[in-house]
Amino acid sequence: MLKAGEEAAQEAARVLAEGGVAVLPTETVYGLACDATNPAAIAKVYAAKGRPGTNPLIVHVDSIEMAMRCVSEWPLRAQVLSERFWPGPLTLVLPRSSWIPLEATAKLDTVAVRVPASRWFREVIRLLGRPVAAPSANPYMGLSPTRVEHLDPELLKLVDLVLDDGPSRLGLESTVVDLSGESPALLRPGGISRAEIESALGGPLNTPPNEGPARSPGLHRRHYSPKARLELVDRLAPERPGLGFGPPVGDLQIEMPLDPEAYGAALYDALHRLDQLGVSAIEVEAPPESPEWEAVWDRLRRAVAPAEP
Ligand code: TXA
Ligand code: MG
Secondary structure (H helix, E strand, C coil), rough: EEEHHHHHHHHHHHHHHHCCEEEECCCCCEEEEEEECCCCHHHHHHHHCCCCCCCCEEECCHHHEEEEEEEECHHHHHHHHHHHHHHCCCCEEEEEEECCCCHHCCCCCEEEEEEECHHHHHHHHHCCCCCCCCCCCCCCCCCCHHHHHHHHHHCCCCCCEEECCCCCCCCCCCCCEECCCCCCEEEECCCHHHHHHHHHHHCCCECCCHHHHHHCCCCCCCCCCCCCEEEECCCCEEEEECCECCCCCCEEEEEEECCCHHHHHHHHHHHHHCCCHCCCCCEEEEECCCHHHHHHHHHHHHHHHHCCC
């Protein structure tokens, strides 16, 4: 465990260059990072998460130039969105170049790329000189970590280095936009809102249906779940463990901000805290239904969905 800084970034780049695995901070959630061009290192990341091989990884790059080397096509839409939102919580899905092995993309002919806003993550990529694959650093189907205190002890046993940069600023995973098809599609709402992307593109984003053959194989209906059972309610019952908008009644209630960005930044931390107290059920007061809450609602719906067989 090292505090983020230049020396720690050099150490992390050395670990990745040797085919190791490091937990790195991003502005969204902590990532479980490896050299995206090294199939053996990628296999370690899948094993550490217990993630099925059908779920592709996000490839992190330090610049638009490096992103262009990871893909075989760079449409105008990619140029517009990357100039506007990178570094930042926007992931673009594009046709894969041969630099990115099939192991990183779950055998898809597309790759998901983004430039993270964390300067230390970008410094690691720059020092490595290669793209870095990093899923969220949680066991498969678990809650993403937004602080190193959230990291799972079993997962940590399989990690060579952790770079601690304090709490993640945004707290929800990046927005994933598919630019590989005819029309752009929103695969996962996140840190950059649908409205911001539509305004940059000058047109609407499609939303692929939730059921049927998944375009984004990682988008299982159940995901982002705490160990406790999660229940959406209109009003928190007094003393019941949960997240509400009013003043807490009892020690197991957490007051959440009535602002979608601040709520997103606090959500996983609040769920991790209640989980670590060992509660069996968590009630969550339903936030407003307006479009700014799309990413929060996406995570809440997945967290309450029943487990898939
Ligand atoms: O904010 C984030 O995106 C964090 C930080 C660490 O960067 N990463 C993250 O990675 O959330 P992960 O692996 O937990 O989620 C990746 C998402 C999944 O839903 C996956 O299906 C989708 O991106 N994805 C990756 N490659 C894809 C591809 N080629 N086509 C469609 N979806 C893809
Ligand atoms: Mg994840």
